[in-house]
Amino acid sequence: MKFWSYFADLTGCKEAEIELSDYTTLGQVHTIVLEQFPKLAGAKNSTLKAVGLEYEDDDFVLSDGDEVSFFPPVQGG
Amino acid sequence: MKTELTISTAAINEAALAKRREMGKGMGAVIYFSGVVREIEGNAPITAIDYEAHEEMARHQFALIFDAVEKSWPVESVRLVHRLGVVPVNEPSLWVEVTAPHRAEAFDACQFLIDEMKQKVPIWKKPLPA
Numbered sequence: 001m002k003f004w005s006y007f008a009d010l011t012g013c014k015e016a017e018i019e020l021s022d023y024t025t026l027g028q029v030h031t032i033v034l035e036q037f038p039k040l041a042g043a044k045n046s047t048l049k050a051v052g053l054e055y056e057d058d059d060f061v062l063s064d065g066d067e068v069s070f071f072p073p074v075q076g077g
Numbered sequence: 078m079k080t081e082l083t084i085s086t087a088a089i090n091e092a093a094l095a096k097r098r099e100m101g102k103g104m105g106a107v108i109y110f111s112g113v114v115r116e117i118e119g120n121a122p123i124t125a126i127d128y129e130a131h132e133e134m135a136r137h138q139f140a141l142i143f144d145a146v147e148k149s150w151p152v153e154s155v156r157l158v159h160r161l162g163v164v165p166v167n168e169p170s171l172w173v174e175v176t177a178p179h180r181a182e183a184f185d186a187c188q189f190l191i192d193e194m195k196q197k198v199p200i201w202k203k204p205l206p207a
Contacts, residue, residue: 002131004129004131004199004201005201005203006201006203048199050131050199053134053137053138055197069131069134069199071131071199071201072201074195074196074198074199074200074201075195075200075201075202076128076130076159076171076194076195076198076200076201076202077159077170077171077191077200
């Protein structure tokens, strides 16, 4: 998984890998991430989540090789 | 609908972009918007904004927004440039152009495009204090 913008500062890394069991959802991964990187907890409700190039909901079931991104609200322009 | 998307660290050359403008015979409206880095961010003076993007996803999300524009308005073309990296105060970070038969759809499409970008395109900014 990847962390973007100031999430990379809060976690201290831009990328991390975790082993998941079958049928893990994106929401469950977010919970694991918050346990592993508690500094992200304050941004829990505003965190945006993507799998590959698409935004996905918490109930999205991940497959092998999926690249998950976590990031704060976007600010283009 | 013709689209042209540029995401780059290079400075935005508005004059060169305007010079390359192409409009079909039925087109009567061209709207362009330039978003410029302000001297004040929040209440604090800054020297520049450092823009970062998840570029591959940004390109994909822009493509989805362009598709939505095409489905909603009779727009002939959209050109959009977003600058990344350090953009000094008073320089543009964003340039958008929409051409259409009439001004109403050109204004509406341009507004929609920028609103959607600000919700969905993964670009972030870090103000650099003065």
